[in-house]
Amino acid sequence: MLKRSWTESANDAAGEFPLNNLPYGVFSTESLSPRCGVAIGEMILDVARLEKDGLTGTEDLLQNASWNKLMAAGPSVWSGLRQRLTDLLAEAASDRDVVEPLLVPMTDATLHMPLEVAEYTDFYAGKQHAQNVGTMFRGPENALPPNWLHIPIGYNGRASTVVVSGTDIRRPVGQTKAKDAEMPGFGPCKRLDIELEMGAIVGTPSTMGDPVTTTRAQEMIFGYVLLNDWSARDLQAWEYQPLGPFQAKAFATSISPWIVTRQALAPFAVDTPEREKELLPYLKADFPGNYDVTLSVEMNGHRISRTNMRELYYSAAQQLTHHASSGCAMRTGDLLGSGTISGPDPSSYGSLLEMTWGGENPLDLAGEPRTFIEDGDTLTLKGHAQGDGYRIGFGACTGTILPAPNFP
Numbered sequence: 001m002l003k004r005s006w007t008e009s010a011n012d013a014a015g016e017f018p019l020n021n022l023p024y025g026v027f028s029t030e031s032l033s034p035r036c037g038v039a040i041g042e043m044i045l046d047v048a049r050l051e052k053d054g055l056t057g058t059e060d061l062l063q064n065a066s067w068n069k070l071m072a073a074g075p076s077v078w079s080g081l082r083q084r085l086t087d088l089l090a091e092a093a094s095d096r097d098v099v100e101p102l103l104v105p106m107t108d109a110t111l112h113m114p115l116e117v118a119e120y121t122d123f124y125a126g127k128q129h130a131q132n133v134g135t136m137f138r139g140p141e142n143a144l145p146p147n148w149l150h151i152p153i154g155y156n157g158r159a160s161t162v163v164v165s166g167t168d169i170r171r172p173v174g175q176t177k178a179k180d181a182e183m184p185g186f187g188p189c190k191r192l193d194i195e196l197e198m199g200a201i202v203g204t205p206s207t208m209g210d211p212v213t214t215t216r217a218q219e220m221i222f223g224y225v226l227l228n229d230w231s232a233r234d235l236q237a238w239e240y241q242p243l244g245p246f247q248a249k250a251f252a253t254s255i256s257p258w259i260v261t262r263q264a265l266a267p268f269a270v271d272t273p274e275r276e277k278e279l280l281p282y283l284k285a286d287f288p289g290n291y292d293v294t295l296s297v298e299m300n301g302h303r304i305s306r307t308n309m310r311e312l313y314y315s316a317a318q319q320l321t322h323h324a325s326s327g328c329a330m331r332t333g334d335l336l337g338s339g340t341i342s343g344p345d346p347s348s349y350g351s352l353l354e355m356t357w358g359g360e361n362p363l364d365l366a367g368e369p370r371t372f373i374e375d376g377d378t379l380t381l382k383g384h385a386q387g388d389g390y391r392i393g394f395g396a397c398t399g400t401i402l403p404a405p406n407f408p
């Protein structure tokens, strides 16, 4: 059910930010420096100021231009703040006159990174994607690596180049496989791609040497964003063996501007798909760890794919449990990319590599045949969970490609 707010725009059944959502971002305006804000309808609530005024029930957790301090405070503090914000913004709230002056129209605000990303790990938990890419790179017999049904496979990525939606992305430069020449090529990427993913954000940390259970891992997760793992396929094909992705992924990762909390998504929890092989005990979970979130990809405003987060074979809690299983310490602000989320058919694939099957079957983009990303293209990810009379939206995750730099 829609929770009604006195902020009228929050009661729109098709809006992304009803009172049920309350996602966390960082914003600035001409007069306000970057600070923590909460989306409500078409407005942003200045919660940095709200905290200073003593109305949040927290102390000095919301005064930085990131949510990391609150994230480190743990689930009971997260619930307390969410409850307090819900009370302040509900239709029947008594404090409306003190809260209303702290609302800023979204159209007047610039959105920034909502968190300081501590470290970034990208998983490979979409089975259809792994199957598709494996078929293209190694043939249908060896498509799924033998470990895939047992391990949430991942690689350690770069936190330094995770950027907020709206940030332009420069086409990467790199080495590519030699065709007939003796030397490999070096120059602008020719097969630039997206990967449609969800990003899970770690709130509370774990200690080096201490593995975590799936139940504990679930409690450590603060929230989710949409994530585009930009990928240079020609660089990737040349460099990926034996140690996995490197420069093909290191140049940029975009995330949506609002962290949708695990609490806001709780009504949309679903089970992971049926196991094809029994998991080892440490990876088993007795709670539904996936979410029913409809996802789509647009290229220059034309929708080119539609899928759902529930396709993921491993939940974020299972990924996090595996990540910590060796004794690896997890930090507040760690970002876990889910892996590309592809559905069963081409209209639901999560990368251009798959949609065009390695560039062999161009897409029809309003009459124009298209394979990989060209300079000036804008790629946008969208996502929402559909409730009864309301939606939980993430805000778009978008990026426009700029030409490659002149290499010195």
Ligand code: MN
Pocket: 122, 123, 195, 197, 229, 337, 339, 340
């Ligand atoms: Mn990826």
